Amino acid sequence: MTTGIVGAGLAGIFAARRLQEFGEEVVVLEATAHLGGRTRGDRNNLRYGAVADLGASFLDRGQDRLLAFCLEHGIDLSPELRMFPKGPGSGYSGASILLGNLVLDGHKRDRGTREALAGEVQDALGSAPPTVTETLVAWAYRVGLSRPAARAYAMQAGFNPVHRGTLTSTWHAHPGDIGRLCWTLRDSTDTIASTAAEGLDIRLGQPVRVVSRTGRAYRIQTDVEDLVVDDVILTTSVIAARRIGFDPVLPAWKVEALLGTPMSQGGKIIAQYRDGASIWDAAGPSTLTDSPVSMFWLRRTGQDTVTAMGTMPDTGDGILEDHPAALAVLDRQIEAMSGFSPERIGGIVQNWTTDEFVGGVVSMGTGGVERRAALAAAVGGLHFAGEATGERWASAMEGAARSGERAADEILLKRRNRPVLNTSV
Amino acid sequence: MFKAERGSPVRRFLEDAPVIVLGAGLAGLTAARQIQKAGKDVIVLEASDDVGGRTLTSRVGWRDNQYANLGGELIDRSYHAVHRLCAELDIDLGAPQAYSRHAPEDNSPIEGFLRATRFIVDGHLLTAEEAEHAAAELRAAVTASPPAAHEIVEQWIRRAQVSSVVAAVVRSLARFFTQLDPWDCDVHFVFGASSGVFQRVRGGTQEVAVAMARDLDVRCGHRVVRVERGRTVRVTTDGGVEFVGSRAICAVGPFVLTSIGFDPPLDDAKVRTATSLLPAMAGKVIAQYEQGDLVREAFRSLVCTDGPINSAWVSVEEPAGSPAIVTAFFAGMGRFHMSAPEEAFGLLDQVVGQVTGQAVHRLHGEIKNWWADPLHLGVTVAPPEGGRQAIAGILSAIEDRTHFAGDYTDAPMSGTLEGAVRSGLRAAQEVLREMDVYDSHFITERLSKP
Numbered sequence: 001m002t003t004g005i006v007g008a009g010l011a012g013i014f015a016a017r018r019l020q021e022f023g024e025e026v027v028v029l030e031a032t033a034h035l036g037g038r039t040r041g042d043r044n045n046l047r048y049g050a051v052a053d054l055g056a057s058f059l060d061r062g063q064d065r066l067l068a069f070c071l072e073h074g075i076d077l078s079p080e081l082r083m084f085p086k087g088p089g090s091g092y093s094g095a096s097i098l099l100g101n102l103v104l105d106g107h108k109r110d111r112g113t114r115e116a117l118a119g120e121v122q123d124a125l126g127s128a129p130p131t132v133t134e135t136l137v138a139w140a141y142r143v144g145l146s147r148p149a150a151r152a153y154a155m156q157a158g159f160n161p162v163h164r165g166t167l168t169s170t171w172h173a174h175p176g177d178i179g180r181l182c183w184t185l186r187d188s189t190d191t192i193a194s195t196a197a198e199g200l201d202i203r204l205g206q207p208v209r210v211v212s213r214t215g216r217a218y219r220i221q222t223d224v225e226d227l228v229v230d231d232v233i234l235t236t237s238v239i240a241a242r243r244i245g246f247d248p249v250l251p252a253w254k255v256e257a258l259l260g261t262p263m264s265q266g267g268k269i270i271a272q273y274r275d276g277a278s279i280w281d282a283a284g285p286s287t288l289t290d291s292p293v294s295m296f297w298l299r300r301t302g303q304d305t306v307t308a309m310g311t312m313p314d315t316g317d318g319i320l321e322d323h324p325a326a327l328a329v330l331d332r333q334i335e336a337m338s339g340f341s342p343e344r345i346g347g348i349v350q351n352w353t354t355d356e357f358v359g360g361v362v363s364m365g366t367g368g369v370e371r372r373a374a375l376a377a378a379v380g381g382l383h384f385a386g387e388a389t390g391e392r393w394a395s396a397m398e399g400a401a402r403s404g405e406r407a408a409d410e411i412l413l414k415r416r417n418r419p420v421l422n423t424s425v
Numbered sequence: 426m427f428k429a430e431r432g433s434p435v436r437r438f439l440e441d442a443p444v445i446v447l448g449a450g451l452a453g454l455t456a457a458r459q460i461q462k463a464g465k466d467v468i469v470l471e472a473s474d475d476v477g478g479r480t481l482t483s484r485v486g487w488r489d490n491q492y493a494n495l496g497g498e499l500i501d502r503s504y505h506a507v508h509r510l511c512a513e514l515d516i517d518l519g520a521p522q523a524y525s526r527h528a529p530e531d532n533s534p535i536e537g538f539l540r541a542t543r544f545i546v547d548g549h550l551l552t553a554e555e556a557e558h559a560a561a562e563l564r565a566a567v568t569a570s571p572p573a574a575h576e577i578v579e580q581w582i583r584r585a586q587v588s589s590v591v592a593a594v595v596r597s598l599a600r601f602f603t604q605l606d607p608w609d610c611d612v613h614f615v616f617g618a619s620s621g622v623f624q625r626v627r628g629g630t631q632e633v634a635v636a637m638a639r640d641l642d643v644r645c646g647h648r649v650v651r652v653e654r655g656r657t658v659r660v661t662t663d664g665g666v667e668f669v670g671s672r673a674i675c676a677v678g679p680f681v682l683t684s685i686g687f688d689p690p691l692d693d694a695k696v697r698t699a700t701s702l703l704p705a706m707a708g709k710v711i712a713q714y715e716q717g718d719l720v721r722e723a724f725r726s727l728v729c730t731d732g733p734i735n736s737a738w739v740s741v742e743e744p745a746g747s748p749a750i751v752t753a754f755f756a757g758m759g760r761f762h763m764s765a766p767e768e769a770f771g772l773l774d775q776v777v778g779q780v781t782g783q784a785v786h787r788l789h790g791e792i793k794n795w796w797a798d799p800l801h802l803g804v805t806v807a808p809p810e811g812g813r814q815a816i817a818g819i820l821s822a823i824e825d826r827t828h829f830a831g832d833y834t835d836a837p838m839s840g841t842l843e844g845a846v847r848s849g850l851r852a853a854q855e856v857l858r859e860m861d862v863y864d865s866h867f868i869t870e871r872l873s874k875p
Contacts, residue, residue, distance in 0.1 A: 245581070
């Protein structure tokens with residue numbers, strides 16, 4: 001029996017692999033010309049063999065599905081990366097990130113200042129912990145953090161989930177899991193997708209427009225072809241899902257879950273600089289800033305160059321669409337850290353918000369378990385996967401990959417439970 | 426003031442502090458006005474330097490003393506609370522403009538818009554015949570694939586497989602009504618009842634707020650950052666100024682509600698609901714043109730496009746011979762153009778030129794990007810039909826001496842001027858319904874028998 005999978009991001013590809021492994025026929029339809037969804041790599045615009053991660057970059061400690069995949073397939077990772085040290089005190093928390101490199105008001109902050117800021121945040125976390133939903137900014141005001149501490153703490157929303165601190169709940173920042181110990185891929189992140197896609201029937205450049213039920217089967221219409229399949233797994237971003245027609249109409253609870261899940265709005269600013277060793281020493285491995293580039297991290301690239309990759313939430317200032325201005329912001333942060341004006345030899349800006357088949361960076365998970373369950377639940381033969389439906393590591397690559405395997409299992413379980421027809425009677 | 430009542434040495438009520446209203450938009454001011462009318466003290470704290478919230482009027486820089494509405498302006502016949510408020514305040518509404526002409530045989534309001542509103546699709550201004558043709562196709566599509574009550578606009582467009590012209594018409598109307606992209610709102614905004622006939626406040630929408638604020642204690646430039654809620658409500662501003670009140674009415678915009686440090690924190694359900702609203706990432710680009718008569722004649726109705734400009738219109742009646750001001754919505758994916766002013770004005774010049782059939786001369790322009798404004802972070806909400814009651818119910822729920830007003834707390838009229846006024850009336854009622862808290866000594870003295 002055949003399953004049609006909408007989207008060749010990690011969710012779609014991992015779903016397809018699992019189904020194919022169990023002897024199912026699978027066709028994956030991808031709207032863009034790329035494999036990997038929001039894990040796209042750019043190998044053309046930087047020099048000396050440098051590659052840019054246009055979307056997701058990190059595998060964090062605990063993202064074992066993807067780490068296991070890299071192990072099995074010999075996919076090389078970067079040296080281990082710790083964006084900030086442990087502390088203040090004996091563990092990691094939402095304050096730890098302030099101990100890493102920090103630029104405030106265009107100036108590098110020394111260790112003493114960072115320790116004081118992190119200490120202030122840590123004390124407040126201890127004496128008046130945030131609720132799960134409380135936003136970073138609301139908590140900072142409630143506990144009366146000093147202005148620099150409040151700003152530095154709220155800035156991390158611009159890194160994860162690349163959004164405004166006023167709309168980001170503290171569970172994104174606390175207990176400081178993201179960036180504490182992680183790896184990037186030695187090549188770009190989409191190596192996972194391209195490796196996992198081997199042997200699969202993936203059709204690029206085929207945006208799915210309508211999915212309709214015809215008897216017990218489903219008809220999938222793309223701009224190019226019509227397919228009839230037994231089951232469907234929809235793995236697109238929530239915004240892209242809202243742009244596909246369904247016949248019959250999706251049930252009200254599903255539509256409410258889709259409309260109740262905003263995506264963070266923003267993109268990525270990437271630039272390659274000369275004097276890589278000096279910049280690495282001054283700003284590596286990563287730096288948090290209060291500029292429109294909330295956070296950037298470095299990768300050593302050939303000929304003593306370094307590639308900086310930064311996140312930029314859309315705050316309405318238009319910088320994401322003004323590429324020279326966006327890259328200049330990144331230059332200034334590097335300069336603040338290194339003390340010299342860096343020589344940029346390449347730059348890329350990727351605005352995920354204006355990408356027709358994505359619409360944002362990641363799902364915001366604002367509805368808790370209940371809404372995530374509604375996003376993930378199947379409707380007949382229509383199954384749903386993707387980072388927004390992830391039970392663990394939602395909004396991350398790991399959540400996407402695991403959700404794809406979960407959706408595949410739903411279909412496999414259904415196959416196993418099909419009635420056995422005894423034709424001999 | 427109750428301390429010495431009937432010779433009692435004990436005060437009657439525990440507190441005599443004012444009600445504190447956060448936000449001097451229509452909701453906050455309406456609430457404050459009602460509370461003051463009932464004889465209670467009320468203080469309104471406003472973060473910006475002017476009252477009106479998302480109903481500001483721009484008056485500077487326009488030739489011939491003209492003005493422009495930077496925010497909310499459309500007043501439908503069904504906006505009863507707004508009509509009543511304007512009457513009470515002696516504020517005039519302008520002559521109605523019809524963007525739609527219904528016919529009895531219509532099976533969707535969009536057909537009415539296709540008769541009155543002009544549509545630019547793929548750079549081409551639809552002729553009357555083309556609009557009629559689109560209406561016929563739409564009628565057939567609605568009959569063949571009736572939109573489900575909860576269906577997303579874009580999902581219906583895809584399911585019904587309408588032509589690119591009809592798709593553009595439906596998408597642009599969805600954006601006009603919600604300032605959201607058509608994949609972020611449901612069909613009731615375009616297929617639900619809508620008169621398509623609108624009035625505006627003479628002198629600009631902000632007149633309503635200004636008139637209400639005149640008799641109220643409004644303190645501008647006080648952005649509230651913390652609200653401590655115990656037996657009283659203690660409000661702290663970003664400048665460190667404290668106000669103590671008996672109760673608070675939070676009447677700030679929907680996307681800054683979650684930036685205030687409430688203590689105890691806002692209920693989880695309220696935060697989840699507020700952060701789940703899809704913000705209308707939108708604003709207005711407004712320009713004044715010298716060829717006023719020509720522009721007014723061409724813009725007797727609304728103009729909708731499928732380009733970065735969602736819609737454009739002339740909203741203010743001006744004497745013949747004077748310039749004309751054209752207002753345009755930029756929303757959703759089209760919002761980025763607002764940050765490149767020359768490009769945005771150029772796009773508007775082009776649309777105005779196309780509709781008037783002549784090159785026009787721009788005298789002045791202004792851009793108000795509500796999505797970029799740190800005091801608003803979005804222009805409006807457009808919750809789905811099925812979720813409205815629950816969303817508004819949770820957002821308006823009273824907690825810890827705090828009441829909640831704002832258009833987004835009103836289920837039927839969420840996202841409108843009417844919703845703001847109604848929510849203010851409702852919050853005032855809540856406050857006035859609350860019992861005063863008696864000092865227990867007073868009760869003992871009066872009622873306890875030995």
